[in-house]
Amino acid sequence: MQSFDLNNIWEHILQEAKKNMQHLPDALYLRVTSSLIPMSLESHSIHIGVMQTFVKNLIDQQPQISKALQDAITTVIGSHRDMVLFDFNQESVDTTFVDESLIDTPVVAPPMPLPPIVEEKAHQEEFYTPVYQDPVYIDRAPAPVEIPDEPMVTTPKKSTETTPTLQSDNVPVDLSLSNLNPAYRFDNYVTGNANRIPFGAAQNVAEFPGGDYNPLFIYGPSGLGKTHLMHAIGNAIKENHPHMKVMSITSENFMNIFVETLQRNQGKLFRNTFRNIDVLMIDDIQFLESRESTKTELFNTFNELLNNNKQIVLTSDTMPNDMEQFEDRLRSRFQAGYIATMENPDLETRIAIFRSLLEREYKKNRIIRIDNDSINYVALQFSENVRVLQGAFTKLIGTASIDQRLESIDLEYTKHALAGLVHTEEVNMVNIESIQNFVSSYFNIKKQDLLGKKRKAQFAFPRQIAMYLCRDMINESYPQIAAAFSRDHTTILHAYDKITKEIEKNEETKRMVAEIKQKLTTCG
Numbered sequence: 001m002q003s004f005d006l007n008n009i010w011e012h013i014l015q016e017a018k019k020n021m022q023h024l025p026d027a028l029y030l031r032v033t034s035s036l037i038p039m040s041l042e043s044h045s046i047h048i049g050v051m052q053t054f055v056k057n058l059i060d061q062q063p064q065i066s067k068a069l070q071d072a073i074t075t076v077i078g079s080h081r082d083m084v085l086f087d088f089n090q091e092s093v094d095t096t097f098v099d100e101s102l103i104d105t106p107v108v109a110p111p112m113p114l115p116p117i118v119e120e121k122a123h124q125e126e127f128y129t130p131v132y133q134d135p136v137y138i139d140r141a142p143a144p145v146e147i148p149d150e151p152m153v154t155t156p157k158k159s160t161e162t163t164p165t166l167q168s169d170n171v172p173v174d175l176s177l178s179n180l181n182p183a184y185r186f187d188n189y190v191t192g193n194a195n196r197i198p199f200g201a202a203q204n205v206a207e208f209p210g211g212d213y214n215p216l217f218i219y220g221p222s223g224l225g226k227t228h229l230m231h232a233i234g235n236a237i238k239e240n241h242p243h244m245k246v247m248s249i250t251s252e253n254f255m256n257i258f259v260e261t262l263q264r265n266q267g268k269l270f271r272n273t274f275r276n277i278d279v280l281m282i283d284d285i286q287f288l289e290s291r292e293s294t295k296t297e298l299f300n301t302f303n304e305l306l307n308n309n310k311q312i313v314l315t316s317d318t319m320p321n322d323m324e325q326f327e328d329r330l331r332s333r334f335q336a337g338y339i340a341t342m343e344n345p346d347l348e349t350r351i352a353i354f355r356s357l358l359e360r361e362y363k364k365n366r367i368i369r370i371d372n373d374s375i376n377y378v379a380l381q382f383s384e385n386v387r388v389l390q391g392a393f394t395k396l397i398g399t400a401s402i403d404q405r406l407e408s409i410d411l412e413y414t415k416h417a418l419a420g421l422v423h424t425e426e427v428n429m430v431n432i433e434s435i436q437n438f439v440s441s442y443f444n445i446k447k448q449d450l451l452g453k454k455r456k457a458q459f460a461f462p463r464q465i466a467m468y469l470c471r472d473m474i475n476e477s478y479p480q481i482a483a484a485f486s487r488d489h490t491t492i493l494h495a496y497d498k499i500t501k502e503i504e505k506n507e508e509t510k511r512m513v514a515e516i517k518q519k520l521t522t523c524g
C-alpha cells in the first residue's frame with residue numbers, strides 16, 4: 001500500500017539521518033523526528049509535514065539538521081529529492097463550502113512504487129497542506145444558561161514558542177506546542193462513580209496505546225468531559241511515549257481537510273498524513289454520520305491504523321448502534337474495541353469539581369473564602385453537566401471579584417450572584433440539618449433520638465449513616481459535623497470509616513445509602 005511504503009522509506013531515511021545527527025541530544029533528536037510526517041514523494045521532491053512549529057523553525061535555522069535529513073533522503077532514495085517542509089500549525093485551510101456530492105466517489109490511490117522510486121506522476125502536484133488547529137469546541141445543545149465570563153481554560157498562545165539551541169542538553173517536552181490542549185490532563189480530571197470506568201480505560205490507553213482498548217470509544221452527553229479525557233490521553237502518551245505521533249482532531253476539521261484535499265485532487269496527502277500517525281483521536285465522531293465521502297475515507301483510515309496496531313480514540317454523544325447513517329461495517333469497527341460510557345456526575349463529584357476549580361484559583365494566589373452551603377448550593381443547582389457547573393463557578397467568582405466579596409461568599413450572596421442563571425425551581429439545599437431531618441424520617445425515628453446518646457442499633461445505625469452523609473455528600477469538616485451531633489470528632493471519623501466499609505461489603509447498605517442520597521437531592 002502506498003502510505004506504508006512511504007512510511008517504510010521514511011523510517012530508513014530517519015535511521016540514515018540519525019548517523020549524521022549524533023551531535024544532537026537524544027531528547028532533541030527524538031522530538032524532531034517524532035514531529036515529522038512523510039506526506040508524498042514526487043519526482044523532484046519529498047513533502048514532509050511538521051506537527052510542531054518549533055521543529056520547523058529548528059530545521060530551517062540549523063543547517064546541520066536540514067543537511068542530515070537531506071543527505072539521508074538522497075542516500076535512501078538513490079537520487080536527489082528536495083525536502084519540502086510544511087508546518088501544520090501555520091498553513092490554513094480554506095473551509096469554504098464545497099458541495100460534497102461532487103466528490104463522493106472514493107478516491108483510489110495509485111499503487112506506490114517500491115524504492116528505488118519511479119516517477120509516479122507526469123506532473124508535479126501543486127502542494128496543499130492540511131492544517132491541525134487546536135480543537136474547535138462546539139456547543140451543540142442550546143445554552144441552558146447565559147455564561148458571560150471568559151472560559152476557565154485557555155490554551156497558551158503559539159507566539160510564546162521558543163526555539164531551543166542545539167546546545168541544549170535537556171529539551172523539555174513542551175506540550176503547548178502540540179495540537180493537544182495541555183490544560184486537559186488526568187491529574188485535573190475529577191473522578192467519581194459516573195466516570196471512573198472511562199477514566200480507567202483512558203489511563204490504560206495512555207499507558208499501552210494500541211493495546212486492549214482499541215478503538216476506545218468514549219460515549220456520553222455533552223459537557224461531561226469526553227474531550228478533556230481524550231486530550232488527557234494524548235498528553236499522557238506524549239509524555240510516556242515521546243516518539244509517538246499523536247493527532248487529535250475534531251470531526252469538523254477531519255472533514256474539512258478531507259474535502260479540501262479532494263477538491264485539490266490531493267487525497268493522497270490526506271491518506272499519508274492520517275495513516276502515518278500512531279494515535280488518532282477524533283472528537284465528536286457523530287458529526288461525520290451524514291458525510292458520505294468522508295465515511296469511506298474514515299473506514300479506510302480506521303482499517304489501516306487498526307491493522308497496524310495504532311491507537312484510535314473517538315468521542316461521541318451517540319452510541320455506535322444509534323448512528324444509523326454509518327454503515328454496519330463502520331459501526332462494528334467502533335464497537336470492536338471498548339465503549340466507555342460517561343454519566344452525569346453525582347453530587348459528591350460535582351462538589352469535588354467545584355473544589356478543584358477553587359484550587360485552580362488558589363494557585364493563582366487568589367484569596368477566596370466561600371462557605372460549604374454555597375458550594376453545595378451551586379453543585380446542587382447546576383447539575384446538568386460539568387460545563388454548566390463551570391459556568392456557574394466562573395460567574396460567581398467573577399461577580400464576587402467585582403463586588404469585592406471574594407473573601408466572604410456565603411449562601412445568600414451566592415444565590416444573589418447566580419440568580420440570573422437559575423431557570424428551574426430552586427433545588428433543596430442539602431446541609432447538615434437537612435441530612436439529619438431526612439435520615440430521621442427515612443428510618444422513622446425522632447430527630448432527638450438521632451442526635452441523642454441511645455446506643456441501640458435502631459438509633460446508632462441511622463446516626464452513623466447521617467454522620468457519614470454529612471462528610472461524603474457535602475464534604476463538611478469533621479469538627480463541624482461533630483458539633484452538629486454534639487460528639488467528639490473521632491466519633492465522626494469512626495462512623496465514616498464504619499459506613500464506608502459497610503457499603504463495600506453489604507449490598508443492602510449500599511442500596512440504602514444511594515437511595516437516601518438520591519431522595520435528599522430530589523425531594524423535601
Ligand SMILES: Nc1ncnc2c1ncn2[C@@H]1O[C@H](COP(=O)(O)OP(=O)(O)OP(=O)(O)O)[C@@H](O)[C@H]1O
Nearest residue numbers: 188189190191221222223224225226227228386387
Ligand atoms: N471530571 C471532570 N473533572 C474536571 N473537569 C471536567 C470534568 N468533566 C468535565 N470537565 C470540564 O468540563 C468542560 C467540558 O468538558 P468537555 O468539553 O470535555 O465535555 P464533552 O463531553 O467533550 O462535551 P461535548 O460533547 O459538548 O464536546 C471542560 O472544561 C472540562 O475540563
